[in-house]
Amino acid sequence: MWDKLMAEYKAEIAAKEPSPIKITLPDGKQFDAEAWRTTPIQIAEKISRGLADTTVIAKVNGEVWDLDRPFEKDSTLHLLKFDDDEAKQVFWHSSAHVLGEAMERYCGGHLCYGPPIQEGFYYDMWHDNCTISPDDFPKLDQIVKCAVKDKQPFERLEMTKEDLLEMFKYNEFKVRIIKEKIHTPKTTVYRCGPLIDLCRGPHVRHTGKIKALQITKSSSSYWEGKADAESLQRIYGISFPDPKQLKEWQKFQEEAAKRDHRKLGRDQELFFFNPLSPGCAFWYPKGAHIYNTLMNFMRKEYRKRGFTEVITPNMFNSKLWETSGHWQHYSEDMFRFEVEKEQFGLKPMNCPGHCLMYSHQPHTYNELPLRYADFGVLHRNEMSGALTGLTRVRRFQQDDAHIFCRRDQIGDEIRVGGFPYS
Template sequence: MINVTLKDGKIIQVEKGSKVSDVAMKISPALYKKALGAKVDGKDAELMTQINEDCTLEILTFEDSDGKWTLRHTASHILAQAVKKLYPNTKLAIGPAIDTGFYYDFDTDVTFTPEMLESIEKEMTKIIKEDLSLERFELPREEAIKLMKEKKEDYKVELIEELPEDAVISFYKQGEFTDLCAGPHVPSTGKVKAVKLLSVAGAYWRGDEKNKMLQRIYGTAFTKKSELDEYLKMLEEAKKRDHRKIGRELELFSILEEGPGFPFFLPKGMVVRNQLENFWREKHTEAEYQEIRTPIILNEELWHRSGHWDHYKENMYFTKIDEEAFAVKPMNCPGAILTYKNSMHSYREFPLRLAELGLVHRHELSGALHGMMRVRCFTQDDAHIFMTREQIKDELLKVIKLIDGIYKVFGFEYHVELSTRPENSMGSDEDWEAATNGLREALEEIGLNYKVNEGDGAFYGPKIDFHLRDCIGRTWQCGTIQLDFQMPERFDLNYVGSDGEKHRPVMVHRVVFGSIERFIAILIENYAGAFPTWLAPIQVRIMNITDSQKDYANKLGEILKSKGIRAEIDTRNEKIGYKIREAQLQKIPYMIVVGDKEMNENKVAIRSRVNGDLGVMEIEDFVSHITDEIKSKCYDNCSL
């Protein structure tokens, strides 16, 4: 017998050679039914995996992210099998699971249409009903190459040929279909209870635009049809909230063919942006940050010194000035570091918090661009904080509290992820361990639950990422806190300590919004364009019923504007119903309708975007309410 330690610390004994699925059944028949995969001693495993020695075991279900990935990875194989059955000459590329489902890349002479996706989906349903077992087998490298050449799978051959000569290559077989794959998978195709193909797009082989363009079919999979239906309903709602569509309708921004990936902010969009930036400045002034601004273009030598040349140059733009090489900054940190180096600093100044709304440029492939969510130039709400090692935990706690307070203003909930050292990192093991422990201790002291993303940190340090949840359940990665021992070393940063000697500071990189452009896009979709009153480009529209109230409407407009309220006056010769509908489509929070009665009584009739007709009130009462609402930055149930 061997001992298996479960996630809750309980130890159970099972026979040597037992499968993970046997252990799941021993724990609970209900768990066995829901199980999709496992982690044995922290490593990915399958329900088919045998246990031959004492270990820790975690059974994964669809409620676990890794369980979702296991199921959806299998769904991608089912998609590939269906495509090969319907279009035998198709060549397979890769087909991973992703956060929202899965995809598979295909090289084929046919162009997949929506009707063809329906046929492929029907074939997938047949394969699921057949409940085919997924059988793993391994081959030496040369035999693996031979097998894939026999099947004329050129892309698989290329992948295998890049592996070491002594590598053992794994495959998975389901029915007559075999695919190169490292796994893990669910035991059989029948575990995938509900599947839906969503779209098709172009994708370069291995993400390189020099390679052939393939067709990528996206899909998603669930263990219950009800979960799939709920997800598809969310997608429909997301389409209605698409920031590109709403941005056009509300005249907030444009992406023009003259500047792909370079957004143009229109006057109404600039109102939203300026309100956000004003709010950001207000909160950072309260938190004792000092604002700086650094150049967009700096010489190439700086980017060698910072490490960006070795780790990030494929995402950068370059130019020459007076025959000297320069780079357009993709990040603000080197500029902040040069600002720090402008003078000698004392420990008495620490923590020194330098904040910047800095415009950065990054080279993105055209296929990756998406409205203002993925652009080639954007403004990061950066801050770089310099401190002593002893100040790390206290300062991280202050940053976390600042980010939490800002997100609450918009009504966002969030979860936190801690990302650790990546493969292409720089610096010593000791510094990385100290930095990672510093972030971990801050999260634990403040009581935030977090998930660990192994190997997903920045090249210069570990990081905490904040993932916002919007009103329809989607998550967006926005805020980041990165603890950095490397940049101060590379730039030879110093401060004078209490002992009168020079010491090396520790540096924190952090953003709250992440990107102003992307955050606005998230807000547009979260609110469906109906911004809270404090953010709305137009807060009140005043509408007259007949020409006789024009002067009164203009007078009301002047009163509201004098109080700092963004008011617009609509005295066009149109029916009042038309004017109201148009204001509703523009998602204006409040509408004032004035007729002879209101004019004669020196009052206003108020309509709310949310609650409709609110009746007649004194002008002063309405001004008092809306100014209080704006000041409080209320985002929900704010109407009179």
């Protein structure tokens, strides 16, 4: 099916009448090109072979664009290297496809989502009787290395919803995505080697660009993060275009592990966690001393900047959350309960409470700005699998503050924080 549709797509592109267009670089330099024929990689090669080799992805008219995808009209062109944040995301997204290929070949399960994340990528997979553990990583790594060595090209194809449902009918998770998430007549899929995946793209030119990839860890997850949905396996990885960068990253991870706050908290008897209250820290005396010292420092800094401290309730009737919009969009992440046949929720943030405080009595324009600081306890119903030390918890306090001011005072309030305003 892929070969047939790809042949039709190539014939469609070849039938398009090429027309002269201009490609403009960030420095204003222009290149003559042909619509539906000239590609970003060809422009990069005209500039220098080295640039073409180190470019990860193109940006055409502000949109990230495959290097081998033809221009369609007069365009601006940025050639992005790995040190660009958007290029990193593309590089790690492509790496996720390589990992997905390895997982599919190793286990034969159903791939779900495989996105780039802040540092690296992961792929979720469902399988009824195959569990991937760190003992399996070397075997997965061998499959990854073969895929990289083969320099499998990333091929882009636009398909109709009907064709997508036919192509992915073996994978109920992809079918759900197609039926529930895709609302356009056509969407894109990408192929690298034997893997064909539903994907917006774009991607690197071929798998050979991923010269260093390490599988880092595995965990469990749920389909679309819902605890009552299917349990999935999640495999994480990191990758770079140069093996030296991977070695530097590994060294950094070793040093970071020595300074992991979870390890330090345990070794220095600062805090601990208990499964009877997951995601809620217990502070030892030494930890409480540090905690309170930091709190007092922050209170002092707030006072310097004209903030007054307030204390607001921990729970509110759902009517407040409905007014603020949290109930419609965030209620699944709140701790909710019923009191006297009415729904309540523990506050996950202070904003609505501060608005109630402001509206409780009238204010004149001379009283503004009013600056509220609040160190109240917040609760968020984070998934148990997402809880991580003190960085992802269910109970916490934050240096939360809100400013109520006139429109003509907004600039001054923003500039106090050192931010430009115009």
